[in-house]
Amino acid sequence: MKISVQRYRATGNLKNSLKKRLVSSRSLIPALIVSSIILLACLHIWQRVYVMGLVKEVSVLEKENKNLKDLVKKTRVEIVELSRLSRIEKIAVEELGLTRTSSENLFTLSVNREEKKSEGLDDVVTSLKKIADNLPVLNETKAATNSIFESDEE
Numbered sequence: 522m523k524i525s526v527q528r529y530r531a532t533g534n535l536k537n538s539l540k541k542r543l544v545s546s547r548s549l550i551p552a553l554i555v556s557s558i559i560l561l562a563c564l565h566i567w568q569r570v571y572v573m574g575l576v577k578e579v580s581v582l583e584k585e586n587k588n589l590k591d592l593v594k595k596t597r598v599e600i601v602e603l604s605r606l607s608r609i610e611k612i613a614v615e616e617l618g619l620t621r622t623s624s625e626n627l628f629t630l631s632v633n634r635e636e637k638k639s640e641g642l643d644d645v646v647t648s649l650k651k652i653a654d655n656l657p658v659l660n661e662t663k664a665a666t667n668s669i670f671e672s673d674e675e
Contacts, residue, residue, distance in 0.1 A: 613619040
């Protein structure tokens with residue numbers, strides 16, 4: 522036990538003497554100043570490198586933004602080109618076989634939204650009337666000759 526106490530005292534004395542020497546030495550304050558200057562210089566260099574990286578990233582993003590704006594303009598021009606009436610009419614005639622219709626074949630459908638709402642049996646009757654209005658008209662002559670669907674083919 523005596524040995525460990527002696528070692529502890531020796532270590533404590535050594536630590537105390539090292540502290541005393543550092544504090545009393547003339548090189549401590551200049552060493553602290555030089556290390557502070559080096560630390561600030563390293564911090565300044567790191568900041569400059571970081572800012573340069575951000576500038577590079579911003580320029581890449583600006584180029585990408587410009588490319589995307591150009592792509593939007595090209596797409597708008599393409600939309601205008603593809604939606605031209607002359608192009609659509611040409612495709613309708615050549616590929617789909619559509620033709621212009623006369624004005625007597627055109628109908629305008631309008632929805633009367635002011636109809637009163639009926640309930641129960643009135644709904645069924647109203648629905649049946651609407652269906653009956655759209656059914657084909659059949660007369661006795663067509664029924665007798667089995668030419669019911671001739672008018673649909675014309």
